[in-house]
Each structure stands twice: as C-alpha cells, then as structure tokens.
Amino acid sequence: MIDKRGYVYILTNKNDKVLYVGITSDLVKRVYEHKTGLVEGFTRKYKTHKLVYYETFEDIVNAITREKQIKGWLRRKKVELIEKFNPGWIDLYKSIL
Numbered sequence: 831m832i833d834k835r836g837y838v839y840i841l842t843n844k845n846d847k848v849l850y851v852g853i854t855s856d857l858v859k860r861v862y863e864h865k866t867g868l869v870e871g872f873t874r875k876y877k878t879h880k881l882v883y884y885e886t887f888e889d890i891v892n893a894i895t896r897e898k899q900i901k902g903w904l905r906r907k908k909v910e911l912i913e914k915f916n917p918g919w920i921d922l923y924k925s926i927l
Contacts, residue, residue, distance in 0.1 A: 836893025838900060840883035840912060843876055846919050849908055850878040853897040855890060861923050880921045883912045 837857040841850045841864055850873055854860035863869045865879045872878070887893040900908060916922060 834890045836887040836890035838885045838887070838893050838897045839881060840900075840908065841873060841878040842880050842882050842912075842919070843878050844880065846880075846882075848876045848878050849905065850876070851897060851901050851908070853890075853893050857884060857886075858926055861926070865923065880919075881923045881926070882919050882921070883915050884922065884926070 834855050837854050837860075839852050839854070839857060839861065841852070841861070842848060852860065852873075861881050864873045867874050885893075885896060887896065900911070903911075912919065
C-alpha cells in the first residue's frame, strides 16, 4: 500500500465567525474548490472561503485522526490553534500555491 500525504485545514468566512475543519490529499485543489463554490454544502452555504490554518501529514491516516481530534474541540480551542499558527487570520491560500 502506498501512503498518501494528507492535509487538515480550517476555513472561515469573511467575518471569521464560522469555522470549517476539513481533510484532503490535495490542499491547493480542495481550497480552490471551496473558494469557487464547487463544493456543495456547509462551505458554500456559510461562505467559508478563507484558509486560516493547515497541517501537513506524510500519512493520510494520521491526518484523518487529527481532523477528528480538532473537530471534537470547542471553538475556543480551535481559535487558539489558528491564532498560534496565523495570528492575523490572513488568507493563506496564495502562500500554498
């Protein structure tokens, strides 16, 4: 079995009020899909198009475990994670291109 790299990411809306935690094997492609509305559901409805956090994993299984962990956290803890990584809550999309 070939291990596949994985990414856990957090998106927010323009007011930084709504947080979406996701996982992917292709961060650039997935964030682009969110930004352009190609992904139906939560991210389109709440316009969570701003990438404010991500982690990279060599193994997708570890990324899945981490995503579940973060999703289980209260908002306060997610905000602390984002602010440690990205204090200005800037959109990191251009930095991953």
